[in-house]
Amino acid sequence: xxxxxxxxxxxxxxxxxxxxxxxxxxxxxxxxxxxxxxxxxxxxxxxxxxxxxxxxxxxxxxxxxxxxxxxxxxxxxxxxxxxxxxxxxxxxxxxxxxxxxxxxxxxxxxxxxxxxxxxxxxxxxxxxxxxxxxxxxxxxxxxxxxxxxxxxxxxxxxxxxxxxxxxxxxxxxxxxxxxxxxxxxxxxxxxxxxxxxxxxxxxxxxxxxxxxxxxxxxxxxxxxxxxxxxxxxxxxxxxxxxxxxxxxxxxxxxxxxxxxxxxxxxxxxxxxxxxxxxxxxxxxxxxxxxxxxxxxxxxxxxxxxxxxxxxxxxxxxxxxxxxxxxxxxxxxxxxxxxxxxxxxxxxxxxxxxxxxxxxxxxxxxxxxxxxxxxxxxxxxxxxxxxxxxxxxxxxxxxxxxxxxxxxxxxxxxxxxxxxxxxxxxxxxxxxxxxxxxxxxxxxxxxxxxxxxxxxxxxxxxxxxxxxxxxxxxxxxxxxxxxxxxxxxxxxxxxxxxxxxxxxxxxxxxxxxxxxxxxxxxxxxxxxxxxxxxxxxxxxxxxxxxxxxxxxxxxxxxxxxxxxxxxxxxxxxxxxxxxxxxxxxxxxxxxxxxxxxxxxxxxxxxxxxxxxxxxxxxxxxxxxxxxxxxxxxxxxxxxxxxxxxxxxxxxxxxxxxxxxxxxxxxxxxxxxxxxxxxxxxxxxxxxxxxxxxxxxxxxxxxxxxxxxxxxxxxxxxxxxxxxxxxxxxxxxxxxxxxxxxxxxxxxxxxxxxxxxxxxxxxxxxxxxxxxxxxxxxxxxxxxxxxxxxxx
Numbered sequence: 001x002x003x004x005x006x007x008x009x010x011x012x013x014x015x016x017x018x019x020x021x022x023x024x025x026x027x028x029x030x031x032x033x034x035x036x037x038x039x040x041x042x043x044x045x046x047x048x049x050x051x052x053x054x055x056x057x058x059x060x061x062x063x064x065x066x067x068x069x070x071x072x073x074x075x076x077x078x079x080x081x082x083x084x085x086x087x088x089x090x091x092x093x094x095x096x097x098x099x100x101x102x103x104x105x106x107x108x109x110x111x112x113x114x115x116x117x118x119x120x121x122x123x124x125x126x127x128x129x130x131x132x133x134x135x136x137x138x139x140x141x142x143x144x145x146x147x148x149x150x151x152x153x154x155x156x157x158x159x160x161x162x163x164x165x166x167x168x169x170x171x172x173x174x175x176x177x178x179x180x181x182x183x184x185x186x187x188x189x190x191x192x193x194x195x196x197x198x199x200x201x202x203x204x205x206x207x208x209x210x211x212x213x214x215x216x217x218x219x220x221x222x223x224x225x226x227x228x229x230x231x232x233x234x235x236x237x238x239x240x241x242x243x244x245x246x247x248x249x250x251x252x253x254x255x256x257x258x259x260x261x262x263x264x265x266x267x268x269x270x271x272x273x274x275x276x277x278x279x280x281x282x283x284x285x286x287x288x289x290x291x292x293x294x295x296x297x298x299x300x301x302x303x304x305x306x307x308x309x310x311x312x313x314x315x316x317x318x319x320x321x322x323x324x325x326x327x328x329x330x331x332x333x334x335x336x337x338x339x340x341x342x343x344x345x346x347x348x349x350x351x352x353x354x355x356x357x358x359x360x361x362x363x364x365x366x367x368x369x370x371x372x373x374x375x376x377x378x379x380x381x382x383x384x385x386x387x388x389x390x391x392x393x394x395x396x397x398x399x400x401x402x403x404x405x406x407x408x409x410x411x412x413x414x415x416x417x418x419x420x421x422x423x424x425x426x427x428x429x430x431x432x433x434x435x436x437x438x439x440x441x442x443x444x445x446x447x448x449x450x451x452x453x454x455x456x457x458x459x460x461x462x463x464x465x466x467x468x469x470x471x472x473x474x475x476x477x478x479x480x481x482x483x484x485x486x487x488x489x490x491x492x493x494x495x496x497x498x499x500x501x502x503x504x505x506x507x508x509x510x511x512x513x514x515x516x517x518x519x520x521x522x523x524x525x526x527x528x529x530x531x532x533x534x535x536x537x538x539x540x541x542x543x544x545x546x547x548x549x550x551x552x553x554x555x556x557x558x559x560x561x562x563x564x565x566x567x568x569x570x571x572x573x574x575x576x577x578x579x580x581x582x583x584x585x586x587x588x589x590x591x592x593x594x595x596x597x598x599x600x601x602x603x604x605x606x607x608x609x610x611x612x613x614x615x616x617x618x619x620x621x622x623x624x625x626x627x628x629x630x631x632x633x634x635x636x637x638x639x640x641x642x643x644x645x646x647x648x649x650x651x652x653x654x655x656x657x658x659x660x661x662x663x664x665x666x667x668x669x670x671x672x673x674x675x676x677x678x679x680x681x682x683x684x685x686x687x688x689x690x691x692x693x694x695x696x697x698x699x700x701x702x703x704x705x706x707x708x709x710x711x712x713x714x715x716x717x718x719x720x721x722x723x724x725x726x727x728x729x730x731x732x733x734x735x736x737x738x739x740x741x742x743x744x745x746x747x748x749x750x751x752x753x754x755x756x757x758x759x760x761x762x763x764x765x766x767x768x769x770x771x772x773x774x775x776x777x778x779x780x781x782x783x784x785x786x787x788x789x790x
Contacts, residue, residue, distance in 0.1 A: 001036060002136050004175030004212045010036035027056045031064050038071050039176070041215040041252040047072055060100070063091030067104055075254070078111050085111075102128035102137050106144055118148050135172035139165045143180045146188075153334060155188040156375050162188065179208040183221050190227065191335075192375075199228045219248035223261045230268060239268045259284075259300070266303050270310065278307050298327045298336045302343070309347055317347055338367040342392045349399050361396040368392065394457045401462065406473045410464045410566075411435055413455045417531070417565035435567045437471070443569075443781045445469045449527040450558075451781075452518065453566055456482055456534040463514070465521050466566075474517040483535035485510040490538055494723050496769045499545050500552070507545040515544060515554070527748065528558045529778065531566055540722055540775050542755070543768040553768065555755060561748040561776040564711065568779040578639050580742070581616045584608060585670075586644030586688075588625040588662040595646045595660055600727045604644050604688060607735035611742045612640075626664035631678050636714075640741075641685045644730075649705055657705045659687070672709040680714040684747050686737075687720045688730050688774075707777040716780045717747040721773040729758060729770050748776045 070084030109121030129137035146161030186201025226241030345360035456479030740750030
């Protein structure tokens with residue numbers, strides 16, 4: 001039973017009941033069998049087994065019998081269940097049965113009714129389990145402590161408890177809690193917006209609960225998988241999983257989760273435009289919900305209001321949305337509250353009431369901001385925005401564009417970008433607390449810079465152009481169309497093909513989609529700063545093929561840099577000129593087959609060092625290139641920092657991306673999260689390493705990885721790679737790059753000169769695969785170098 005094999009436990013207990021039917025032994029096997037049946041969702045059989053044999057005479061067994069009867073009533077009559085659990089707890093305490101005391105505290109916590117009461121029961125249970133040194137009970141208590149936080153929307157607080165529970169359960173073989181911890185971790189990841197990690201966890205939990213026969217848990221994870229497909233827009237798969245979840249929940253008598261599955265089915269029908277089916281599911285769901293959990297009831301009523309709105313019943317929808325807005329705070333349902341505000345804003349927009357629509361959009365965003373501010377980790381904040389914030393922002397930006405408020409739309413869009421980065425830089429005093437568009441326009445005009453700020457939406461995308469002292473906005477194709485073109489073109493580049501020689505139709509389509517409407521506003525020779533969105537984060541704009549006067553790469557016309565947002569851009573011409581000083585880490589001692597040798601890295605390091613006075617170079621190479629030396633070297637004292645080694649990009653957790661250095665004990669990785677915490681004032685950080693820019697872009701933060709981490713630490717510019725850089729070309733690129741910087745060029749123009757040298761050479765290195773991975777990430781507007789020439 002502790003291993004989660006309830007069917008085998010049941011068979012053994014039933015056999016032993018037949019062999020020893022009388023006395024305490026008979027009761028022990030009877031109770032085991034009943035508990036197995038309850039876990040397997042066969043509650044009617046369990047009820048018969050518990051009721052037909054009288055009452056145990058043994059006080060310890062009587063307490064267990066009472067507790068098992070409480071389990072049977074937990075859903076249908078929670079007040080009676082609580083009374084039975086309390087009676088059983090008193091009996092277990094008198095019998096000094098510590099295991100049963102712990103279990104009963106866990107059971108009472110499940111129906112305590114408030115976070116604090118639940119927490120007290122679970123904390124006491126964990127203390128009991130730890131005193132007993134019982135890993136099974138420890139895993140159980142930690143699962144419940146994590147679940148309690150997740151139920152209170154404190155998802156990033158829940159994750160450590162659930163991770164500890166999972167580890168303990170795996171170690172002691174408690175597969176029921178392995179499934180529970182895994183599934184609840186998935187719930188946290190889902191609500192924090194990390195759909196990939198959530199799906200992986202849900203699939204594992206569902207498969208394990210099916211193997212164990214835990215049908216009352218299995219339907220939850222089936223429904224959760226359906227939720228992920230719903231969020232991804234795969235409505236047919238979502239419907240299939242929700243139908244299975246609803247059927248299974250009905251079979252085990254779990255009305256609450258059956259209603260939840262019907263709620264999701266109503267949402268799917270809404271997305272499909274099938275309002276009669278949506279209304280049918282919604283009515284059935286509400287019939288179950290009445291008198292139940294207040295947060296779930298508010299969610300159900302939100303769906304019903306959405307159906308009314310789509311049906312053109314605006315007065316009813318408005319009335320019901322306002323009712324949900326009143327109920328949601330008391331029900332501790334912040335997600336329901338901001339969705340209700342957003343839906344009410346949409347309703348007012350449809351009816352032409354612009355003032356009230358704007359107010360409700362602002363309410364929705366303020367609600368989300370409060371939840372975002374309560375999160376503790378950067379990862380949680382980032383994924384939370386990706387799932388919850390962007391949709392509301394897209395609707396609000398679209399509303400502002402529709403009403404002709406172009407500048408307000410841009411400012412709103414920018415407020416959704418690089419939020420964590422902006423907050424950290426603001427605390428460092430590196431950016432002002434408010435976004436000043438007028439100052440940005442002046443700086444762009446003074447430095448002959450054109451800024452392109454992209455905003456991709458499902459129906460219509462936008463690009464704002466800042467330059468020549470004015471602001472303009474242009475419509476672009478839908479976001480999915482642009483994303484598809486970028487993925488296809490990036491695949492062409494990274495597979496070493498030549499878009500110019502191929503006369504590539506995809507290259508032409510991508511150029512027209514992202515630059516065609518604005519090309520006339522960008523004079524040849526301009527400095528260009530791109531603020532990307534969506535899949536555009538993975539595109540090096542320099543590689544775009546300009547069709548006229550003859551096909552050529554855009555790098556030949558302009559110098560391009562990328563910025564996470566407009567707000568982090570500064571044009572501060574008053575930073576003091578500092579003598580150039582270089583910190584370099586690279587050419588580590590590599591071990592194992594994972595990281596291949598870098599035969600040209602010594603030449604690269606020598607080429608970089610040659611551009612600086614020897615007295616101003618601090619280098620850690622070979623066995624000295626260990627992670628700990630980075631912070632110890634006081635990197636804030638250097639104008640330039642250069643890494644010449646491998647790097648790994650972590651798709652699931654970008655701040656766990658790592659620069660590979662020599663072993664320092666068991667450690668050989670310098671993580672992005674550690675880099676972000678070491679303050680810098682560098683004009684340039686260069687990562688001549690594999691895929692160092694980042695592997696995944698997040699709505700609300702952008703491409704996260706080392707470029708993001710070094711900018712957050714205070715660097716003005718970071719050169720990093722979008723895909724793996726070829727070691728054979730690195731030394732030559734770096735030699736020209738640093739010579740140009742030493743001559744006073746900005747990083748973007750210096751890198752462009754370096755790339756043009758390679759691009760105009762003979763042989764394969766002219767292809768964008770070789771010169772395209774390196775990209776400048778900046779937070780300054782193309783001002784001259786702030787370091788004195790060497």
